[in-house]
Amino acid sequence: MKARVTVTLKNGVLDPQGKAIQGALKSLGFAGVEDVRQGKLIELDLATSDRAAAEAEVTAMCEKLLANTVIENYRIELI
Amino acid sequence: MKSAVLVFPGINRERDLARAFEVVSGVKSHMVWHTETELPDVDVVAIPGGFSYGDYLRCGAIAARSPIIDAVRRHAERGGWVLGICNGFQIVTEIGLLPGALMRNASLKFMCKEVNLRVDNATTAFTSAYAPGQVIRCPVAHGEGNYFADPETLARLEGEGRVVFRYCDEKGELTEAANVNGSINAIAGIVNERGNVLGMMPHPENLIEALQGGIDGRGLFESLAKVA
Numbered sequence: 001m002k003a004r005v006t007v008t009l010k011n012g013v014l015d016p017q018g019k020a021i022q023g024a025l026k027s028l029g030f031a032g033v034e035d036v037r038q039g040k041l042i043e044l045d046l047a048t049s050d051r052a053a054a055e056a057e058v059t060a061m062c063e064k065l066l067a068n069t070v071i072e073n074y075r076i077e078l079i
Numbered sequence: 080m081k082s083a084v085l086v087f088p089g090i091n092r093e094r095d096l097a098r099a100f101e102v103v104s105g106v107k108s109h110m111v112w113h114t115e116t117e118l119p120d121v122d123v124v125a126i127p128g129g130f131s132y133g134d135y136l137r138c139g140a141i142a143a144r145s146p147i148i149d150a151v152r153r154h155a156e157r158g159g160w161v162l163g164i165c166n167g168f169q170i171v172t173e174i175g176l177l178p179g180a181l182m183r184n185a186s187l188k189f190m191c192k193e194v195n196l197r198v199d200n201a202t203t204a205f206t207s208a209y210a211p212g213q214v215i216r217c218p219v220a221h222g223e224g225n226y227f228a229d230p231e232t233l234a235r236l237e238g239e240g241r242v243v244f245r246y247c248d249e250k251g252e253l254t255e256a257a258n259v260n261g262s263i264n265a266i267a268g269i270v271n272e273r274g275n276v277l278g279m280m281p282h283p284e285n286l287i288e289a290l291q292g293g294i295d296g297r298g299l300f301e302s303l304a305k306v307a
Contacts, residue, residue: 012229013182013227014182014185014225014227014261016182016183016184016185016186016187016225016261017183017187020187064144065136065140065141065144066136068137068140068173068180070172070178070179070180070227070228070229071180071182071227
């Protein structure tokens with residue numbers, strides 16, 4: 001089973017990279033971009049095929065390592 | 080003062096830190112590899128700057144899960160001194176010994192220069208050799224030193240006088256231009272509630288001897304030597 005973890009900055013946390021991307025888009029003529037937030041995508045190949053076990057395991061991975069919950073949120077999708 | 084300097088793959092300031100301890104205290108530091116699970120008998124554990132594990136995932140994230148870290152946590156819990164500088168500060172926040180996080184510099188640039196720091200709390204074990212409000216010079220070399228904490232944490236840090244160093248101009252004024260990485264409230268270094276863990280982005284270990292262009296960083300190690 002595969003898991004896809006999306007890590008994004010929490011609301012209220014400044015994202016200088018997002019701002020730079022927004023500026024670059026604007027300079028390319030994309031005028032309607034009101035905000036850009038950049039995140040990370042982490043894909044995991046898991047040995048298990050048990051969805052509940054996979055979800056619990058990946059949640060633990062996010063809490064322990066994959067996300068810094070001081071500044072980041074995470075979302076898990078099992079595929 | 081007995082000290083241990085932790086060494087992770089990708090760290091590059093460990094010798095500078097060990098040299099600072101030796102110059103000030105006359106005692107050589109133990110260099111402790113990250114796979115160790117016990118610390119030698121020391122007063123101070125120092126976590127140096129560099130790019131541990133290539134700063135993959137997040138700065139300091141992987142180093143903060145190394146085998147030696149449990150021993151560092153126990154050392155801090157017993158009241159032992161912990162000093163995290165630059166990548167070491169990032170690692171200490173990732174461990175959770177200090178609140179907040181270090182984000183990408185607001186300028187998006189790696190900043191390698193000398194800055195001014197204001198000593199905003201000279202009553203800590205790390206700063207007692209400085210005068211309150213003293214302005215010192217200190218080098219910085221980082222791409223992710225932009226300190227962030229949520230408003231509640233920030234209010235607590237400020238209210239308890241736990242902001243130890245701030246980026247300032249040469250007169251000690253907090254200007255936008257002097258805030259080298261865009262840190263919230265110009266925060267350059269903080270201590271934990273108990274006052275035995277300090278994290279800071281600038282490198283006091285690089286201004287210890289006249290040969291390095293100044294000795295403004297010496298006070299931090301002299302302060303520690305008084306208590307350790």
